[in-house]
Amino acid sequence: MEQASPRRRPTAGGYARGDEVRRRIIEAALRVxxxxxxxxxxxxxxxxxxxxNPPALQYYFDGKDGLHQACGQYIADHISQRLExxxxxxxxxxxxxxxxxVDALCNIIDTLADLLLGSAQGEGWSRFIAQSQTGVSSQPAAQRQTEESSPGNSAFRQSMNAKIQSECTRLVSIATGRAADDVRTKLQTIAIIGQFAAFHxxxxxxxxxxxxxxxxxxRLQMLKEILRSQTHAILKHRLASDEAV
Known part of the structure; x- marks a missing residue:
């Protein structure tokens, strides 16, 4: 195993032991x-x-909470890059x-599905995000154990969701002709993202x-086609409350 050097602060945002060891720790932590x-x-x-060796976790991440936050940021960075x-x-x-x-909105959902559902790496990320956002595993109820969230969870949720939410809300606004801050726009955006989240x-x-x-x-292609069809259905017709205006 790698031996941890005497602890010292990295300089200029770098890591004295190298990014490779740090990445290995993060990927192992995501699974666990x-x-x-x-x-x-x-x-x-x-x-x-x-x-x-266990001291390496303290050396690189200041302990368990710092490692958990680093895992969340690792996923957020990769998802942001893929969504560019x-x-x-x-x-x-x-x-x-x-x-x-509507097509651009479906494209965002497709990209998320490819990344988080269509790969072995995505499986581990989905489970980590499920634990972080809901406090429970994505496993079936019979196998699931409720857990306390990491203290750093809220910052992770915000960084992970804010951009996706804002982009999707803007597109729903264009698709429906309603303002982005209209509660009906927000409800439809949540419903559309929620379709994917149910599987993720x-x-x-x-x-x-x-x-x-x-x-x-x-199987992924079938799911993506259904999500796309449902998104079109949600946005195809004006809501009854719109027609009454």
Missing amino acids: FGENGYERASTRQIATEAGV AAYAVAAAVKPDDAAAA LRRDSSLALLGWPDFYGE
């Missing part, structure tokens, strides 16, 4: 936090899976082009219900 939750996660198990192309498409939508807004945050329960081993390949 995702499977066990914050409270039950063992730092010794994380260190063992990462191939380092989808955000660029969304930014190009004209304020009066409802059809393009409750991944194992959803797979068990479907009798599927995973969301890969044709």
Whole structure:
């Protein structure tokens, strides 16, 4: 195993032992936090899976909470990077082009599905996010244990959701012709994002219900087509409250 050097602060935002060791610890921690939750996660198990000695976690992350926050930021950074192309498409939508807004919205959901449902890496991220956002695992109820969230959770939730929420709200606003701050716009945005979240945050329960081993390949494509169809259906017709105005 890697031996931790005497603790000293990294300089200029770098890490004296190198980014590779830090990445290994984060990826091991994502698995352990995702499977066990914050409270039950063992730092010794994380260190063992990462191939380092337990003091290395304190050296790199100032302990368990710092490591948990670093895991959240690691996911948020990767998702933000993957969504850049989808955000660029969304930014190009004209304020009066409802059809393009719906397509751009579906493109964001498709990208999230590819990243968080369509890969082995995404499985671990989904479980970690489920633990962080809801305090429980994404496993079926019979296997699930309620956990306390990490103290740093709220900052992670905000950084993870704010951009996605704002982009989707703007597109729903264009698609419906309503203001972005209209409560009906917000409700529809939550409903659209919630369709994906039902499979993402409750991944194992959803797979068990479907009798599927995973969301890969044709199964993912089928799910994406349904999510896209449902999104179009939500935005296709004016709400009765709109028609009454």
